[in-house]
Structures are given as structure tokens and as C-alpha cells.
Amino acid sequence: MKKIEAIVQPFKLEDVKEALKGIGVDGMTITEVRGHGRQKGHKEVYRGQEYQVDLLPKVKLEMIVPSDRVDEIIKTISSAARSGKIGDGKIFVLPVEEAIRIRNDDRGETAL
Amino acid sequence: MKFLIPMSLFTAGLAMADGPASVDEKIAALDSAVKSAQMSGDNAWMLVSCALVLLMTGPGLALFYGGLVRKKNVLGTMMHSFILMVLATVLWAVVGYSLAFSEGSSVVGGLKYAFLNGVGTDPNADYAATIPHQTFMMFQLMFAIITPALIAGAYAERIKFSAMLLYTTLWMLIVYYPMAHMVWGKGGLLNAFLGGKIPCFDFAGGTVVHITSGVSALVAALYLKPRSGYLQEPMRPHNLVISFIGACLLWVGWFGFNAGSALGAGGLATSAFVATHFAAATAAAGWMLAEWLKSGKPSVLGGISGAVAGLVAITPGSGFVQPMPALLIGFVAGVVCYFMVAIVKMKLGYDDSLDAFGVHGVGGTLGALLTGVFATNLINNGLKDPSGKPLPLGLVDGNAAQIANQAIGVGIAIVLGAVGSFVCLKIADLVCGLRASAEHETEGLDLSMHGEEGYNLEA
Numbered sequence: 173m174k175k176i177e178a179i180v181q182p183f184k185l186e187d188v189k190e191a192l193k194g195i196g197v198d199g200m201t202i203t204e205v206r207g208h209g210r211q212k213g214h215k216e217v218y219r220g221q222e223y224q225v226d227l228l229p230k231v232k233l234e235m236i237v238p239s240d241r242v243d244e245i246i247k248t249i250s251s252a253a254r255s256g257k258i259g260d261g262k263i264f265v266l267p268v269e270e271a272i273r274i275r276n277d278d279r280g281e282t283a284l
Numbered sequence: 285m286k287f288l289i290p291m292s293l294f295t296a297g298l299a300m301a302d303g304p305a306s307v308d309e310k311i312a313a314l315d316s317a318v319k320s321a322q323m324s325g326d327n328a329w330m331l332v333s334c335a336l337v338l339l340m341t342g343p344g345l346a347l348f349y350g351g352l353v354r355k356k357n358v359l360g361t362m363m364h365s366f367i368l369m370v371l372a373t374v375l376w377a378v379v380g381y382s383l384a385f386s387e388g389s390s391v392v393g394g395l396k397y398a399f400l401n402g403v404g405t406d407p408n409a410d411y412a413a414t415i416p417h418q419t420f421m422m423f424q425l426m427f428a429i430i431t432p433a434l435i436a437g438a439y440a441e442r443i444k445f446s447a448m449l450l451y452t453t454l455w456m457l458i459v460y461y462p463m464a465h466m467v468w469g470k471g472g473l474l475n476a477f478l479g480g481k482i483p484c485f486d487f488a489g490g491t492v493v494h495i496t497s498g499v500s501a502l503v504a505a506l507y508l509k510p511r512s513g514y515l516q517e518p519m520r521p522h523n524l525v526i527s528f529i530g531a532c533l534l535w536v537g538w539f540g541f542n543a544g545s546a547l548g549a550g551g552l553a554t555s556a557f558v559a560t561h562f563a564a565a566t567a568a569a570g571w572m573l574a575e576w577l578k579s580g581k582p583s584v585l586g587g588i589s590g591a592v593a594g595l596v597a598i599t600p601g602s603g604f605v606q607p608m609p610a611l612l613i614g615f616v617a618g619v620v621c622y623f624m625v626a627i628v629k630m631k632l633g634y635d636d637s638l639d640a641f642g643v644h645g646v647g648g649t650l651g652a653l654l655t656g657v658f659a660t661n662l663i664n665n666g667l668k669d670p671s672g673k674p675l676p677l678g679l680v681d682g683n684a685a686q687i688a689n690q691a692i693g694v695g696i697a698i699v700l701g702a703v704g705s706f707v708c709l710k711i712a713d714l715v716c717g718l719r720a721s722a723e724h725e726t727e728g729l730d731l732s733m734h735g736e737e738g739y740n741l742e743a
Contacts, residue, residue: 216520217579219589219639220626223518 173268173281174242178233179205180253180261185231191252192235197245199284200235211259230261236268238281319414323407326414329549330423336540337426341365341433344537347530348592349437352638355522356728357441358738364436364448371449372429375456380428381421383461385411390473390481392462397421410470410478412547423544424464431460431493435705437640438501441519442511444720445733451504451712459500459704463492463697474693477666484693485659485677485686487556488545490600490652491697498645499701502636507709508718510635512725519637524585531588535564538595542602555663556602560595563602563614567594570618578626586622593621593643597651604659604677613654617647649694656690 180188185202192200206227213226237245246263254260273283346365353361372380379398388394397403405416412420432452439448466472467486474491476483486492511519521527542560546553571590572582597617598610605613625642636642659678661667667675676683712718719725724732731737 217575217581217583218521218585220575220579220622220630222579223520225518 173236173271173284174239175234175236175266175268176242176245176249177264177266178249178253178261179207179230179263180233180249181255181259182229182231184253184255184260185233188233188249188252191248192245195244195248197235197237197241197248200233203232203234205230205232209259209262228259236271236284238284323414323416326412326548326550327416327419329553330412330415330419330544330547333540333544334419334422334426336537337423337430337544338369338537340534340537340541341426341430342369344530344533345430345433345436347526348534348588349440349527349530349638351523351525351527351530352521353441354519354728355739356730356737358522358730359736360445360729360733361436361440363445363734364440365433367449368429368433368452371452372432372456373425375453376421376425376428380456380461381424383457384428384464385421385424385469387470388465390471391466393465393469414548420547423547424468427489427493427541428456428460428464431489431497432456434494434497434640434644435501435504437638437644438505438636439508440637441729442508442637442720442725443718444716444724445729447712447716447718450716451708451718454708454711455500455705458708459496459700460492463496463700466696467492467693474696482689482692483667483686484652484689485604485655486600486652486693487603487655487664488542488599490596490648490655491693494596494599494644494648495652495694495697496701496704498641498643498648499698500705501640502634502645503702503705504709505634505636505641507706507713510633511637512722514635515633521585528584528588531592535591535595538564538599542595542599546603552603552664555606558607559598559602559605559610562607562610563594563598563617564591565594566611566614567591567597567618567621570594570615571622572618574619574622575626578622589625589639589643590618590622593617593647596644596647597654599648600652601655601658604655604664606658606660606663609654609658609680613651613658616654617650620650621647649698652690652694652697653687656687659686 206229208226208228211228213224213228216223216225242265249263270279271283272279342365346362349365350358350362377400381400381403382395382397383393386393386396400421403417403421405418407413407415408417408420432455466474467484468475470478472480474480474482474484476485484491538560539557543553543557546556568587568591571593572586575586576582594614594617597613601613621643624646625639629636629642655678657679660681661674661677664677665674667677669675678686709718720729720732
């Protein structure tokens with residue numbers, strides 16, 4: 173099992189969700205986050221006082237998937253979330269030791 | 285005019301039916317009916333004006349200032365406005381109205397109206413002959429509420445609540461009541477209409493309200509020192525949407541503030557209404573234009589700040605100037621206040637957090653001086669020579685000396701505001717400690733002073 177963490181542009185969230193649904197991935201957790209990588213922030217001016225805003229709003233999707241589906245899911249997310257500009261986000265893949273379904277104590281991939 | 289037609293018909297019919305003695309009686313009865321009708325008309329407008337001026341403080345100023353601070357201080361900042369609806373009201377009833385408006389010295393009133401003794405529904409002819417004395421008292425109270433609330437812009441986000449209460453109480457006694465008495469009280473030093481030695485035109489409070497509060501605010505900002513992290517960490521307004529609502533409520537409420545200062549519902553109220561609206565519009569335009577040229581974008585915050593600056597600047601002249609000068613006064617105020625706030629303040633480095641000085645102190649001074657230029661007896665013929673001819677008012681009427689009188693009024697307001705504010709700050713600091721502890725400031729005034737939070741979105 174692997175955990176896929178994808179940080180994407182908020183306006184791409186719907187596209188990514190739809191694309192994942194299209195390949196049969198329907199479990200995910202989403203959080204609104206702020207951050208930046210190489211993308212520069214923007215300037216805001218209030219009564220002449222300038223503020224550099226570095227942390228920009230992003231959306232983080234998290235899902236735990238069977239290892240053999242990882243490549244397909246990565247491809248799906250990255251093509252749905254890509255605009256081709258700096259700031260499109262990143263995808264991380266992490267190993268997962270165990271998964272437990274709270275309702276009935278299913279374990280492993282059955283619990284996903 | 286409405287009264288003239290029925291009156292002539294009535295007396296004509298009367299003369300045929302009864303004898304002359306009865307005509308006199310009827311005329312006396314009519315006379316009293318006309319007076320009562322005028323009183324009802326004037327009082328209706330003045331009661332609405334009272335409510336409009338209160339609307340400026342709560343919710344107007346509370347929302348305007350509340351949106352400009354960080355979200356951990358939104359309630360504390362709104363409280364700074366709201367508590368004055370409480371504190372200034374009680375002080376006014378006990379002693380404030382008397383010290384401002386009863387006869388006393390040329391600097392401060394006496395105690396004749398203490399506890400509102402003798403302030404009933406009969407008019408006080410010295411101030412406003414066609415409205416109940418209590419209406420006049422309430423109208424003036426609304427000014428005494430908003431004036432100290434304006435200062436909150438300078439001490440926002442870092443003052444201790446207890447110290448704020450003490451500072452404001454002292455400030456009312458030392459600065460506001462004397463200044464209001466000098467400009468508007470009978471026998472006050474600067475009162476142009478009721479026997480002042482130096483006649484200064486201040487229709488609705490350029491000196492009394494805006495210069496005193498603006499200068500006091502600057503002194504408070506300097507005394508308190510900047511908020512911790514000022515210019516190092518971001519201190520962006522947390523909710524410009526509520527600031528926008530607040531500023532627009534200020535604009536609407538200002539019609540009560542300025543047009544209500546005519547103390548009646550006649551033509552003078554209309555002139556003040558027109559001047560007020562025109563100045564707000566050009567000031568918003570002026571600020572946004574300056575900002576557009578300087579930093580590339582016209583902002584909503586710039587627009588509403590400019591509107592408030594224009595409303596401030598037209599306040600002293602609103603019942604004296606014609607519409608075209610009002611457009612000009614507003615525009616100048618918008619541009620000048622923008623430069624004070626966006627450029628001069630940054631260069632000097634003081635932390636007038638919400639720009640109480642840059643907008644109210646500067647806009648008020650500008651407006652008071654320009655009133656000396658543009659005041660005209662075409663708008664306000666309240667001053668007459670012994671033959672009944674209206675006296676020239678400002679430079680446009682050929683009375684250049686008025687600018688000097690205005691400057692003296694401005695000077696007195698600045699000195700009284702600065703010295704008075706310093707004394708009050710010092711006393712409040714010695715008694716309570718003025719500034720919230722670093723810990724409380726970091727935590728935010730909402731939690732540390734009031735034990736609550738403005739936004740509990742999970743609740």
C-alpha cells in the first residue's frame with residue numbers, strides 16, 4: 173500500500189477529483205493548505221504599506237492506494253492538475269504499513 | 285410657504301364673522317400653531333439625525349476599524365467603539381453636557397445643567413429655538429460618543445482595556461468638553477455666533493471632533509510605541525468586507541452629523557447635506573487616483589478611506605460652503621490624506637495603526653482652514669451687521685482675515701489635543717499601565733481582555 177499526497181492548485185481540484193473518479197478512485201481526504209515551492213508569492217498594498225504574500229492557497233489530496241495502482245494514479249493526477257505554469261504543485265508517494273477499517277477491523281488492502 | 289395660504293383664507297373668513305378682538309386671538313392661536321408645526325418638522329429631522337450620528341459609531345466605526353485589525357483583535361477593537369456608547373453617555377448625563385453647553389467661562393461651561401438639571405422639552409433659544417432642549421442635548425451627545433471612539437484607531441491592538449476606559453474618561457473632561465464649549469457653547473472663546481472673541485467657523489466639528497481626536501491619536505500612538513512586530517511581520521486588515529460596510533454606514537450617518545448640525549430641517553440642512561455628499565465623492569476619487577498613480581492599483585480600502593477623509597474635511601465647512609468648493613475640498617483631502625498615510629507615516633515610522641491622525645487630524649485641519657477660504661453668506665447668513673445685512677464670512681466673501689481666525693481655532697485644538705492627550709495617557713499609565721503585556725498582545729485583545737473570540741467557525 174502507498175500513500176499518495178498531491179498538492180495542487182485550488183482551481184484544479186474539481187478536474188483532479190473527476191479524473192480520479194474516472195479511473196475508479198473514490199476515497200480521498202482533502203485539506204485546504206497554504207504553501208509555496210519555487211512559485212513566488214504576490215504583493216498586496218494596504219494604504220501604501222506593501223506586503224509580500226509568500227504562502228499561497230493550495231489544496232492537498234491524500235489517498236491510500238494499492239501499490240500496483242500508483243503509477244496510473246500519479247499519471248491521472250498530474251495530467252488533470254497541470255496548467256504548465258510554476259505553482260502547479262507536487263505529488264509525493266509514501267509507504268504505508270497498515271490500514272484498518274474502524275467499522276469491522278478489516279485490515280490491509282481490503283480496508284481501503 | 286405652506287402656512288401662508290390657509291392663514292390668509294382663515295383670517296379673511298374670520299374678519300367677516302367676528303369682531304377684531306377675536307381676530308387677534310385667532311392670529312395668536314395660528315401663530316402658536318405655526319410654531320408648533322415648525323417645531324414638529326425640525327424635531328423630526330433632528331431625532332433622525334441623532335440616530336444617524338449614533339449609527340456612525342455603532343456599527344459604522346466599529347465595523348470600519350474592526351475589519352482593519354488582525355482577527356485576534358476584532359472584538360477588542362469593536363469594543364473600543366461600543367463602550368463609548370456606554371461610557372460617554374453616562375458622563376454626558378452627569379456632567380458632560382453641562383461642562384460643554386452651560387454658560388461658564390470662555391473655556392469651559394459651568395454646572396448649571398449637571399445631572400441634566402433644567403434640560404427638558406422646552407427649547408433652549410440660545411442654541412436651537414425650534415427643537416426641544418433634550419433633542420439638542422442628545423444630538424450633541426452623539427458627537428461626544430464618536431469623537432473619543434475615533435482615537436481608537438491609534439491605540440488599536442495594544443492598549444489595556446482598563447487603561448482605555450480611564451484615558452477616555454479623563455480625555456472627555458480635559459479635552460472634549462472644553463473644546464466643545466469654546467467652539468459651540470454660549471460665550472465660548474471661538475464661538476462665531478454666540479459671543480466668541482475669536483469667531484471660528486466650525487459647522488459640525490472639524491476642530492472639536494476631528495482635530496482634537498486626530499492629534500490626540502498621534503500622541504497616543506507615539507506614547508504607546510508601535511505594535512510588537514510592526515513593519516516586521518504582516519499586519520494586513522483581516523476583513524475588508526466589514527470595513528467596507530462600516531465606511532458606507534459612516535457616509536450615510538454623516539448626513540445626520542453635518543446636515544443635522546443645522547439644528548433644523550431648513551435650507552441650511554440641505555446645503556450641508558449637498559456639500560457632505562459631494563466632498564465624500566471627490567475625496568474617494570482623489571485617494572484612489574493618487575494610489576493608482578503611485579502604486580499601480582486603485583483599491584477598495586483606498587476608496588473608502590478617501591471617502592472618510594473627505595467627510596472629515598467637509599465637516600467644518602459643510603454649512604458654509606457652496607457645492608463646487610465642496611467638490612474641491614473633498615478632492616484635496618483625498619489626495620493629501622493619502623500622502624500622509626501612505627508616504628509620510630512610513631517615513632516617520634510611528635504606528636498610528638488605523639490612521640486616526642492621518643485621516644482625522646490632517647483632514648480636519650485642511651477642512652477647517654479651507655472653510656476660512658470658502659465660507660460664504662450665500663449659504664449661511666447667520667451673522668448680520670446691525671442693519672440686518674449678512675456679514676462677509678470667508679475669503680470668497682472678501683473677508684481674508686477669517687483664515688487667521690480659523691488658524692487660531694486649529695492651533696487651539698492641536699495644542700489642547702496634544703497636551704491633554706499626553707496628560708491623560710500619563711495618568712492612565714501610572715494608574716493602570718497603558719499597554720497590554722507582550723503576552724496579551726500576542727494572544728490578541730479578544731481573548732486576553734474580553735475572554736472571547738470573534739470567529740468560532742467550528743462552533
